[in-house]
Amino acid sequence: MTSLTSLGMPAVPPPTSRPTWKAAWDSALYGAEGFFRRESPAAHFRTSVHASPQFAQALVRMARGAGLDTVVDIGAGRGELLTSMRRLDPALALLGVEVAARPPGLDRSIAWTTGLPTSVEGLVVANVWLDNIPCHVVELDDDAVPRVVHVDPDTGEESAGQPLGHPSVPSSLRRWTDQWWPLEGGEPGARAEVGTTRDAAWADVVGRVQRGIAVAVDYGHLREDRPPFGTLASYRGGRLVDVLPDGSRDVTAHVAVDSVAARVGAVVRRQREVLHELGVEAAMPATVLASEDPAAYLGRLSSAAEAAELTAAGGLGDFWWVVTTRS
Ligand SMILES: C[S@@+](CC[C@H](N)C(=O)[O-])C[C@H]1O[C@@H](n2cnc3c(N)ncnc32)[C@H](O)[C@@H]1O
Structure with missing residues (x-):
């Protein structure tokens, strides 16, 4: 040749x-033939949604605490977060927005669409979505x-x-x-x-919220702490691999969360603070429970371990929550 x-x-x-x-x-x-049109995010990386149903529980508390009865999940993956929420609160109206098709077997009461709803009254959440906006x-x-x-x-x-x-x-x-x-x-x-594309994507979402709360949860950085050589990365099969935009792997970059927040008038907080306020506690059960009720002890131990993962410094607890409230 x-x-x-x-x-x-x-x-x-x-x-x-x-x-x-x-x-x-x-x-x-x-x-x-893009990566997210074919692949399930959960097969390639672990998010707070997969770490524990306590993440869903916290978001249900946030919605109900604000008197909201609808949750819209942007970048809903295979509906894992909404499925957890459905188990916790059968009365919530739930909508997944996702470029991938409706997952087979998803609870029929969970609505699914590829496009953003025109307007929302409720809690809108986007967990690790903005980092995948090119x-x-x-x-x-x-x-x-x-x-x-x-x-x-x-x-x-x-x-x-x-x-x-x-x-x-x-x-x-x-x-x-x-x-x-x-x-x-x-x-x-x-x-x-x-960050222009991330700012615009989130402004588009928040602009559709008539009444409620919009929350973007992601890894990111602030102006005083930008990584000097950027953060482009790829994941495949649960591992960090060479970054390559060839469709065989995820491509992600941390989010300039202060810029996103300024664009939509949001506050920026760490996941660990917000989850603590929403009742996610990593407290260990009393050891006496181990002999009194071993099953309950093990259950609480596992729940404490999950809460610790969701709030860990150097891990998921460092994620940022960009929160806008519209009343
Ligand atoms: C990193 S995954 C996060 C999945 C899930 N939120 C979680 O926490 O496990 C990002 C998801 O956003 C979806 N996505 C990206 N851009 C989108 C868009 N414009 N509209 C709908 N979904 C989108 C991708 O297909 C992918 O499933």
Whole structure:
């Protein structure tokens, strides 16, 4: 077979022929054969939803405590959170919003759709959804010029595209980066994962809430603590693997949660604080219970272990809750 190189053409395409990270990521996860159209998230990574039904219990308490009787789960996976909620509260109206088709066997009382509802009165929750919203990646080149990064979806090889400020680059990228993830003074290779798409996605959701609470739960960072070289990562089969937007694996990046919150007028809190307020406690049962009622003791032990996982420092407890209340 004749190779491109033997014809005197470059084997590596010129930088601009590669898609931007945002475009490659979009098609890898949500294209016709995209990762999330085929794959169950639970087969590839563990979230608070899978860690314990106490996560669902806390959200049920949040909804009922605010007098709400509807829960909408955005990026509902295979309906695991809603299934837990149904067991806990048979009277709640439940709706899953998900690009994947309705899971077979999902309780018939749980509604399922691929599009956001026009308007909502209730609790809207999106657990680890925003980190999967594709975004542009910008990197400082050797002359400290911030440029949009492009990527070969099959190899992961990257190349520098146009600089911020170029007429072909949306001006919102520069504005956002200047405000939320400034790169000046950084060393070559310093990166920003531009949060414009996440901000817009969440603003779209919150704008549909007529009365109720909107909660985005995710891993993320604040302006004073951005990771200097970004956070792009891929998971497959429960393991961290090389990041690649080829559709064979998840692609994720932490969320600039302060920017999302500013866009929608939300407060930002750590998961451990919110869950404690909602009654998730990692308290160990009294040892005397072990002899009095061994089954109850074991049940409480397991429940304490689950609560500890949901609220752990360095783990799920560090997740951010971006909370907007509309009355
Ligand atoms: C990381 S998974 C989280 C699943 C679940 N919320 C959990 O906590 O286990 C993100 C999910 O969001 C879904 N998703 C991404 N963008 C979406 C969109 N625009 N509309 C509906 N679902 C979307 C994906 O298909 C995927 O199932």
